[in-house]
Amino acid sequence: MLRLRCCILARLRSSPATSQGSYLHRAISAAAAAPVISPNPSFAVDDYLVETCGLTRAQALKASPKLSHLKSPTKPAAVLSFLAAQGFSSSDVAAVVAGDPKVLCSRVDGYLGPVVAQLTGLGLSRSQIARLISCCHGNLHLTSIVSKLQYYMPLFGSIDNTLRALKGHFYLISSNLERVVKPNVATLRDSGLGDCDIAKLCLAHTRLLTTSVESIRAIVACAESLGVPRGSRMFRHAVCAVAFLGVDKIAAKVVYLKKTFRWSDAQVGIAVSKFPPLLRRSKDSLQRRSEFLISEVGLEPTYIAHRPMLLSYSLEGRLRPRYYVVKFLKENGFLNHDRDYYNTLNISEKTFMEKFVCPQKEAAPHLAEDYAGACRGEVPTRFRIA
Template identity: 65%
Template sequence: MLRLHKCIVAQLLPHASAISPLHRLLSAAATPARRISPNPSFVVDDYLVSACGLTRAQALKASPKLSHLKSPAKPDAVLAFLAGLGLSAADVATAVAKDPLLLRAKVEGTLAPVVDGLTGLGLSRSEVARIAVLVPGKFRCRSIVSAVHYYLNLFGSMDNLLRLLKRGFWLQGSDVERVVKPNVAFLQECGLHDCDIAKLCIRVPMILTINQQRLRAMVACAKALCVPHGSGMLRKALQAVGFCDEEKITAKVEYLKKTFRWSDTEVGIALPKNPMVLTYSKDRLQRVSEFLISEVGLEPGYIAHRPALLAYSLDGRLRPRYYVVKFLKENRLLHGDRDYYSAVAVTPKVFMEKFICPHKEAAPHLAEDYAAACRGEVPARFRFT
């Protein structure tokens, strides 16, 4: 055991002159007498600062949860274990500040089996270390292994799960059976495929935790937006209504009708095709409306049938491509039935291939002018009176 501590300390000490409180702790922890004998001078606040790297304010907040500790024996063992797992001194400070009770965990009875269980699922030790830092309170519970196993299958990858953990998402293992699985089963009944459910839950993790009555109300709201049961757009509709109550949705629909001059029929055409329009800010919608209707000259019905227009960046896509199309038409270089939407909807690569490259000889500065327009400039050649 002494040799193991020396190895750990050697790996954590790149420079002999720069010894952190955690390093001193690990060296001290190698002394058997220190580990088994109560220390009458042991002060939890001081230990949290000197050994764990917490600020004094963090230590004062955390110490009541560890008031029963009379010696550093158990926390020493936990810190040595975390260091061996690969946590840096900063990681340890973060984990302990989030969950001081981590220092009371049993290394052999809890932490080691948890690490074995998680690596048995295919996680690397660095991924296990990230979980320990992000959710230390759950890391000291052996039920975390079954929970991670379920969420890995649900979200499809460890990267997706880590993204959610960084955003504060987590559920107790018991909630998987009681809440999560019934909600997932209901979404499947609604016609969503597993990949759609994963994408939805990553975007709106609360959908896993809400009671099923509220979930059913969300689905009903999505269907009320003219999104049919089982439609591929149902996922996006649920994502759109996930943060809004019925009153807010009604108000946003009315704003869309007013801003884009849509009738009830036209708004009923637009929303099923792009329900995410409900999440766009009023300022963005107002600016796009003024550009598409007043400057480009599009009819409200044209926009309603192509609501994807509202998803594109005004300054990075809608406006620059409009300048190119207008330039080509003014110079009689645009042939066929290519309209504005056909220029906006294609990828940047395809746009260059179809609208820029074919005109290198007739308009040698077109690519340069388009690049300038994407930067927010309006080249002289794009100005027509």
């Protein structure tokens, strides 16, 4: 209609005055004969989503195609009125609509009301209900949501953890508990993982709950083959690393570790068994740490293999700056040369300052300044005595 109106005005401006009347009559007749696009031409879905529902313009543009059939605000207004009456804040409403725009087409009495009542009965707050609706993307079926939440909340430890899991993998809502989720959890328990470990593992890799039992068994077997025994403190981390990389890529990562750190099969086994998250480190990260620790610091590969936590520390924020401090202190006679480098890394920043930097305030007044610069990446050519 707007395009037709613009066309009419353009033709009117270009037509002689003597013919404007007859042309206007024909144009209006043509407009009247054109099909009616909407019973309420002033209702624009995207504008409504922004001005009334609180969405950003980008969110509205993404959501509006799902509501293109709406010709008036009647249904959305009823939904918004219900949510407001239930105590949903404007930000809660925006989260609900952005996550599931079709909720604006819901029947309040037949669907939305019972859903909110049931979820409230489980102890969810209004903001938690809003988060749940928004992360389920239309898969919020009253017949199953309550039973699934009753299972997931104890599994993950809290409703907030459950919502985090659903946000990362909303298929948890549509997956069958009896045929898929519960057998997977049972398989993880059979592998020696406790409930707390399973909760942490599945929060990090939620798809473990919806994959096949065979896939979980393969992941567990691969983790065990790395030399990490079932039931050990590190076994969850090993399973997590395998789930992160995939069974097929683990062997290649082990080969890369051997090459990068000059490790034997036995040494890489020791390193991985002590610190399985090592497998998740990027190749670039591992390469830079190898160059620094072996080539610059002069550590032996076997030393690193028995202390793989070295590779978990920030190169720029901890490994380099503390090495420079220790090296400076040893070279200037402030520290025994037998002081182990690793022991200066696994202490807190406060303890490191108290033990290694502050005591030298008079003898080396610039040490704190030089160390702070090193932590910012501004490594000086040498630390200064005065």
